[in-house]
Amino acid sequence: MREGSQGRKSDAQFLLRTRGCRFSSSSFSLTRLDGTVLMAFHKPYGVLSQFTSDGSPNRTLAEFGFPSRVYPLGRLDADSEGLLLLSDEAGLNDRLLDPRRGHTRTYWAQIERVPAPSALNSLAQGVVIQGRQTLPARVWKLDPQPDVPPRTPPIRFRKNVPDCWIGLELCEGKNRQVRRMTAAIDHPTLRLIRVRIGSYELSNLAAGCWREVDVAGRNRILSDYP
Numbered sequence: 396m397r398e399g400s401q402g403r404k405s406d407a408q409f410l411l412r413t414r415g416c417r418f419s420s421s422s423f424s425l426t427r428l429d430g431t432v433l434m435a436f437h438k439p440y441g442v443l444s445q446f447t448s449d450g451s452p453n454r455t456l457a458e459f460g461f462p463s464r465v466y467p468l469g470r471l472d473a474d475s476e477g478l479l480l481l482s483d484e485a486g487l488n489d490r491l492l493d494p495r496r497g498h499t500r501t502y503w504a505q506i507e508r509v510p511a512p513s514a515l516n517s518l519a520q521g522v523v524i525q526g527r528q529t530l531p532a533r534v535w536k537l538d539p540q541p542d543v544p545p546r547t548p549p550i551r552f553r554k555n556v557p558d559c560w561i562g563l564e565l566c567e568g569k570n571r572q573v574r575r576m577t578a579a580i581d582h583p584t585l586r587l588i589r590v591r592i593g594s595y596e597l598s599n600l601a602a603g604c605w606r607e608v609d610v611a612g613r614n615r616i617l618s619d620y621p
Contacts, residue, residue: 477503506582532566
């Protein structure tokens, strides 16, 4: 699997494509000179961000052939998809997730109905969820709308209710924050995909596949977090 390219792409170029995983752990080294590894995984819908079951029907990371020593950096809810990082490097979790470092994460959210510019502006300025106002964020309508493979199971479909993909770049990550934010402006989230962490993009990594993050990719992830 190739690394996501450097820099910010247009929404038209930045497509998620589903294809068979051709990864082989013997195709390249999984360790850095200091013995640690950093990996990118495209977490599918219905997969927990952990290696052990919680008693639900959801699958776990144990099904995807990761080296035994790695652990997820942060989490994605089982009903969310997209970029999840894993590593065995001590201290990296705190370095990426400490809110004082302004850790940025970018999501695509498929929402019910087409939002007015004023609704997107409200999201960008901050909305109140669970009694707390969210921090300012970058929010925009994806134009053109992305070509995203269908999800299994499919999203809820209502014939007379259109949907729309928007992008959100957040520097905080409260529990189910994006879903609660879009619900606050009366545009429920139908599907949620994390597409970027820092400057590192999910790119064309297929759902259920993982790849080693090379030096350039690592720099894109960590450059914003000294």
